[in-house]
Amino acid sequence: MKQLIDIQPCPQWAKKLAALHPGDLTSAEQANLQAHIQSCPACAAVIAEYREMDARILALPPVAPLPDLPLPLRAAFGETAQQETIHVTEQAHASRHSTILKRKPPRPTSRFARAASAFAAVLVVAALIAGFLLLFTAHHSDIGNVPSGSKVVVVASERNDGTIYAIRPSDGAIYWHQSIGKQLTGALVVTRDVVIVGSYNGHVYAVNKRDGSVLWDRSIGTAALPPFASDGTAVYVSGENAVYALRTSDGEILWHRGKTQGCDNGACTNVAMGASGGKVFAFFPDGLYALRAADGTILWRNPVFRFTTRSFVLLNDKLYLPVEAKGLVYVLSTGDGNMVHSPLSFIKDQPIEMVASSDVVYVDSGGQEITAIRASDDRALWRKHFDTVIIGLSSSSDGRLYVAQTTTYVSSIQIIGQPQPTVTSSGYSTDVYALNASDGSILWRWQPTNASGGSSDIAAADGNMYVVIGDSLYALHGSDGKVLWRALQGEQLSSPVIG
Amino acid sequence: MFSAISGDFIDEPARQEAPAISSEVAEQARAGDSQAFTTLFQTYNSQICTYLARLVGNDEVGRDLAQETFMRAWESLPAMDQPLHFKPWLYRIATNCAKSYLRRTRLIRWLSWKDEETGPLVQGPEERTGETECVQQAMASLSPQCRTCLLLQLVGGFSQREIAELLHISEKSVSAYVSRGREQFRREYRRRKGETA
Numbered sequence: 208m209k210q211l212i213d214i215q216p217c218p219q220w221a222k223k224l225a226a227l228h229p230g231d232l233t234s235a236e237q238a239n240l241q242a243h244i245q246s247c248p249a250c251a252a253v254i255a256e257y258r259e260m261d262a263r264i265l266a267l268p269p270v271a272p273l274p275d276l277p278l279p280l281r282a283a284f285g286e287t288a289q290q291e292t293i294h295v296t297e298q299a300h301a302s303r304h305s306t307i308l309k310r311k312p313p314r315p316t317s318r319f320a321r322a323a324s325a326f327a328a329v330l331v332v333a334a335l336i337a338g339f340l341l342l343f344t345a346h347h348s349d350i351g352n353v354p355s356g357s358k359v360v361v362v363a364s365e366r367n368d369g370t371i372y373a374i375r376p377s378d379g380a381i382y383w384h385q386s387i388g389k390q391l392t393g394a395l396v397v398t399r400d401v402v403i404v405g406s407y408n409g410h411v412y413a414v415n416k417r418d419g420s421v422l423w424d425r426s427i428g429t430a431a432l433p434p435f436a437s438d439g440t441a442v443y444v445s446g447e448n449a450v451y452a453l454r455t456s457d458g459e460i461l462w463h464r465g466k467t468q469g470c471d472n473g474a475c476t477n478v479a480m481g482a483s484g485g486k487v488f489a490f491f492p493d494g495l496y497a498l499r500a501a502d503g504t505i506l507w508r509n510p511v512f513r514f515t516t517r518s519f520v521l522l523n524d525k526l527y528l529p530v531e532a533k534g535l536v537y538v539l540s541t542g543d544g545n546m547v548h549s550p551l552s553f554i555k556d557q558p559i560e561m562v563a564s565s566d567v568v569y570v571d572s573g574g575q576e577i578t579a580i581r582a583s584d585d586r587a588l589w590r591k592h593f594d595t596v597i598i599g600l601s602s603s604s605d606g607r608l609y610v611a612q613t614t615t616y617v618s619s620i621q622i623i624g625q626p627q628p629t630v631t632s633s634g635y636s637t638d639v640y641a642l643n644a645s646d647g648s649i650l651w652r653w654q655p656t657n658a659s660g661g662s663s664d665i666a667a668a669d670g671n672m673y674v675v676i677g678d679s680l681y682a683l684h685g686s687d688g689k690v691l692w693r694a695l696q697g698e699q700l701s702s703p704v705i706g
Numbered sequence: 707m708f709s710a711i712s713g714d715f716i717d718e719p720a721r722q723e724a725p726a727i728s729s730e731v732a733e734q735a736r737a738g739d740s741q742a743f744t745t746l747f748q749t750y751n752s753q754i755c756t757y758l759a760r761l762v763g764n765d766e767v768g769r770d771l772a773q774e775t776f777m778r779a780w781e782s783l784p785a786m787d788q789p790l791h792f793k794p795w796l797y798r799i800a801t802n803c804a805k806s807y808l809r810r811t812r813l814i815r816w817l818s819w820k821d822e823e824t825g826p827l828v829q830g831p832e833e834r835t836g837e838t839e840c841v842q843q844a845m846a847s848l849s850p851q852c853r854t855c856l857l858l859q860l861v862g863g864f865s866q867r868e869i870a871e872l873l874h875i876s877e878k879s880v881s882a883y884v885s886r887g888r889e890q891f892r893r894e895y896r897r898r899k900g901e902t903a
Contacts (some may be wrong), residue, residue: 430851
């Protein structure tokens with residue numbers, strides 16, 4: 208193995224060394240940097256390496272551009288090659304062309320026509336304003352405080368205004384909405400009394416679950432990324448460089464673990480975590496850490512499991528960690544971080560998704576089969592094979608497993624005379640499944656008729672399930688898949704959380 | 707005395723520079739001129755495809771998203787803010803398309819498996835990778851934010867200030883993302899090259 212020589216740039220110059228665009232630094236800053244580089248071999252080597260890395264990225268094999276405008280645009284522009292014979296080929300599960308609003312090019316207009324157009328425009332604007340006000344009123348006519356002890360469905364807007372919505376599960380009515388004013392990351396946790404969200408501006412916000420009033424706002428310096436975890440006393444927040452424990456009641460930072468443990472010189476990113484049994488589990492670049500929830504003390508570190516996908520499961524003092532490339536699920540003891548037994552084997556190189564419910568871990572392997580594993584002894588209770596792909600295992604509740612599957616449709620045209628078909632459009636559809644948790648059989652399947660985007664994770668409780676599909680939040684009856692309500696149409700929403 | 711060693715390894719990066727485009731063309735496209743929009747498409751087609759392919763780590767998906775980007779651009783042009791800054795606006799649409807794609811298809815893998823020789827899984831020779839794979843894997847190891855900022859600078863040619871305006875985040879954040887992205891990329895690339903040497 209080649210010996211690596213680790214070169215560290217001077218910390219105070221690190222950001223300037225990376226600012227390689229000519230417009231990034233002022234001429235004075237550039238002069239200072241050059242002077243420093245002349246006298247510092249480490250920084251000179253680092254900036255040279257940055258340039259080398261840039262060159263390597265730019266030297267990647269070129270990406271072939273689109274051969275022409277997208278077909279719908281060509282059609283809209285009236286340039287569809289009618290003379291060519293076009294065969295539409297089904298490449299995926301089905302073929303579906305995306306639709307596009309055709310913009311009409313402006314026509315020369317007479318003065319009368321312009322005046323009429325202006326008048327019409329005024330009417331249209333008035334109608335739009337009225338419609339908007341109606342819509343706004345419909346969306347935001349809050350019904351008031353959440354009754355004590357009641358559950359709410361909470362979702363956060365991904366728009367710049369950072370609005371949090373508390374929804375009544377029974378009918379989709381909005382108890383309250385609170386605009387944070389900053390774009391939220393989708394990190395969201397609900398405790399008994401508090402809703403806590405993370406933002407891209409490096410702040411964590413807590414609002415009162417009862418009425419949505421802001422309780423506290425704490426800066427952690429970097430974007431507060433999902434997932435958050437909470438044990439009621441504290442919320443455990445993953446920043447880009449560290450894990451923070453914030454006291455739920457007032458946002459006080461109880462402890463944080465980051466740069467000195469596991470992150471070298473800001474290279475720590477993407478911390479995934481979970482909290483259970485007085486411990487917090489966090490993945491850092493140099494391993495999986497178990498931290499004491501009370502004070503952040505390192506209880507153990509397993510250097511082998513530096514990274515994982517997001518769907519790890521914590522159950523019965525065990526951590527279930529999927530390694531998709533090997534088709535394995537490792538089972539570690541939360542007590543010491545060692546493997547409890549040899550890994551469980553599944554289909555290699557296929558996505559592994561897991562959910563847990565009471566004493567059972569359900570593992571979806573490649574969307575082709577679901578295995579129920581009894582957590583007490585990690586033995587398979589049942590294994591269900593599917594003829595069709597069912598991927599997107601997301602939640603387990605009330606004896607049912609819920610799957611939200613988004614399918615990408617790719618269609619292509621094969622133009623005679625051209626060797627390769629050309630991808631011309633794509634679309635997305637979502638299927639929601641409920642499976643029987645006792646044997647994996649499909650109880651029902653539901654597909655929204657007008658979904659325009661992918662699906663979120665599913666939250667389920669008290670016989671119903673909640674999912675964001677496209678631009679709306681849906682509630683479905685768990686027993687038969689009937690739509691109970693649809694809310695917040697037109698919003699860009701995070702995954703719902705119930706609490 | 708030490709010199710900055712630029713050029714010792716590889717020549718200065720050759721970015722795909724799109725030819726300068728006049729703001730009138732974008733104005734004409736906004737007014738519904740399909741020929742003007744076709745000109746914009748031809749100007750930015752290659753850049754946007756490259757940017758998106760690198761961002762999502764897949765050429766085919768990148769091209770698919772580029773189609774979506776241009777279709778959205780055509781639909782949204784009439785509502786485009788004044789004054790016209792077409793290129794950053796187009797990149798913002800492209801970035802949002804990629805973000806939506808990553809979200810809906812759950813392709814954001816938080817992290818990847820560590821190749822630990824002493825661990826239970828010993829990396830086999832079949833997993834040893836070449837230069838292209840090393841660069842792609844190092845790029846894939848970056849967080850979406852770092853990757854986006856780095857590619858906007860490298861492929862799009864934007865300064866940190868322009869990226870901040872484009873993404874609606876602070877210049878300080880962009881500086882941190884770019885710095886962290888470069889450092890992490892450098893380390894990951896060297897680690898992989900070290901292992902494969």
